[in-house]
Amino acid sequence: MPEHFDLVIRGATVIDGTGAPGSVADVAVRGDRVVRVGVVPADVVAGESIEATGLALSPGFIDVHAHDDTLVLIEPDVVGKVMQGVTTVINGNCGAGVVPTSGSRRLLESPAAVPHWDSYGGYLDAIAAHPPSLNVATLVGFGTMRAGALGAPTVERPAIADEVERMRGWLREALSAGAVGLSTGLIYEPDRYATTDEIVAVAEPLAGYGALYASHVRGEGETLLAAHAEAIEIGRRAGVRVQISHHKASGRAFWGRVQDSIRQIEDARARGEDVTADQYPYTAGSTRLAAMIQNGWFDAGADGSGEMEVRLASVPQRPEWEGRPVASFADEWDLPIEQAARRIVDEGGPSTFAIMFSIDEADVRTVMRHETTMIGTDGLGWGSKPHPRHFGTYPRILGHYVRDEGVLTLEQAVHKMTGMPALKFDLPGRGVVREGAIADLVLFDPATVIDVATFDDPRQPPRGIPHVFVNGVAVVRDGEHTHARVGRPVRRGVDA
Ligand SMILES: [Zn+2]
Structure with missing residues (x-):
């Protein structure tokens, strides 16, 4: 036989x-x-x-930095990810999770019969009941919990003890259901109003579950090193492993600073702390236009970025604007660029996303080569002109950076996309052949x-x-x- x-x-x-x-x-x-x-x-x-x-x-590639929390239910083919070889996404990055609120108006507006949940266990059960074409793991979004605990994302005071306890309760429940860790996005509301002490207090249950702390740090330009230091400190005080999200130095004045931020990671590791990072292989980033305004992106030279092109990726209420540079609106409306950006958000909606060409190619390669860097897309699959990382991250590494440029060997690159994330995020049985x-x-x-x-x-x-x-x-x-x-x-x- x-x-x-x-x-x-x-x-x-x-x-x-x-x-x-x-x-x-x-x-x-x-x-x-x-x-x-x-x-x-x-x-x-x-x-x-x-x-x-x-x-x-x-x-299969494990996308350690995904924002497909609701996309996997609304567009279950997840074409952008699946076609590039991603077989598992880790959602819930940058502090944006799915509990206690859905975190997404799109979900409510979706014509798809999307299930409701009120816990992370419920979210994972919804994935099982409505399976997409790839596997889904999730982080717990600190910001989403904080908005729930304090009543609104705009509350600027530190959380009080009862609120911290509520967040810890949600976190424990999520970790029991299998969430891989806690994420923060410390340039965003409401995360930016949390002190280091508050985050350490909320993160405290992670250690008991062996779950990790992932952070979009408090600054990636002038304050990059202080922001990395905070992420590392939170990991040390909470006794947990740390993942620094989309490692980069943003803004021309700060290019090259990744040499120092890499040294911070090396120093932490030399002390026995498990600190790693992820990266997308492009010289442009993408985020909410409202967050860029709030973080002073359009202040004259404040981030060394005044001269860098910013263009619109997704504009829910003005899709015809997608792809246009923000500067073109300033010209058309005869407004300073920051005021033009505010008007774009007012008319286009709070979920307007932009792309900014703010990263040095040499830094991309320095970070990519480093042994502590794994690959993630940070993809945002909405709108007509999203950042191409949602569709091209992994083939770009394999074709451009491995074959054409020789920045990594094929084995190194695949490890950063598979085995390394599986170990760090504790996904046994995956990431190896x-x-x-x-x-x-x-x-x-x-x-x-x-x-x-x-x-x-x-x-x-x-x-x-x-x-x-x-x-x-x-x-x-x-x-x-x-x-x-x-x-x-x-x-x-x-x-x-
Ligand atoms: Zn982020």
Whole structure:
């Protein structure tokens, strides 16, 4: 009796996600698991066979910095992520989570029959009941909880003891349900009104669950080093691992400062503290236009960024403005740029997002090379001109930075996208290709893989990623999305 497998992939170079050198092997899958890595005899019975000589086979990419909390329910194909090989997103970044409020007007406006939840356990159950095409893990958003506990996001005072206790209660409940950690976004309301002591107090339950603290730090320009120091201090005082989100120095006057912020991370690690970071591979960022105004982005030179182009990504009430530079409105309306930006938010809505070209290419490479950096998209899938990172992050690393520029080896890059995030965020069974692991797999062509999404035309799938499997099922086959909705909720520390 020949053995039976559901899927056999023959002859690919397996890049297993650990950073170990790639080697040619056959890989066989049964159900949702990899059951053979090595030689698969020619006479086995296979539900599907793929001849993959010349291709690379890696674990599915784990997007450690996702904002797809509601997108995965409203647009369950999650095309931008799935087509680039992402098989797991970690949502809830930058302090923006899904409890106690949905955190998203879009959800209420959605025509899709989206379920309601009032806890993180309820959110993960909703993912199980309405599965998207990829797996979903989540952080707990500090800001969303703080707005719930204090009654509004605009309350500027520190939280009082009762409010801290409420937030801790929500956090404990979420961690019990499998959330991977707590996130803050300290440039945003209401997170920015929290003191370091308040965050440490709220974060205190993390240690008991082995969950981590992820932070969009309090400043990425002039105050970058103080902001990193705060994130590291919070981790030390709360006794938890730290993930610094989208590590960069923003604003021309501060380019090069990542050398110092990397040294801060190295110093913390030398003291035995587990501090790492993530990065998207672009010289532009993207965030809420209202937050840019509030953080002085348009003050004359305040962030060294006055001369840098800012353009609109998504403008809910004025979609025809998407793609236009903010400066063009200042000209048209004959207003100073900050006033033009305020008028754009007034007319376009509070969920107006912009893209700012504010990062140095040399810094991108310095951060990318560093051993403490993993890859995340920070993708925002809304509007007609979103940042192309939502569609191109992983193929851009593999094609542009690995093959064309030699910044990383293929094995290093894949490790930063798979095994390293799985270890840090405690997702056992994922992030590696080995017998017994969950069959989240990507087949790509190292000679042709490349991002196609641009700032002018972002909604473009990449080239050179023919096959993607989630939990053993093809979600991309021969370069086409299969519409299979086989993603699962992923709970911290659970191999399932
Ligand atoms: Zn952020």
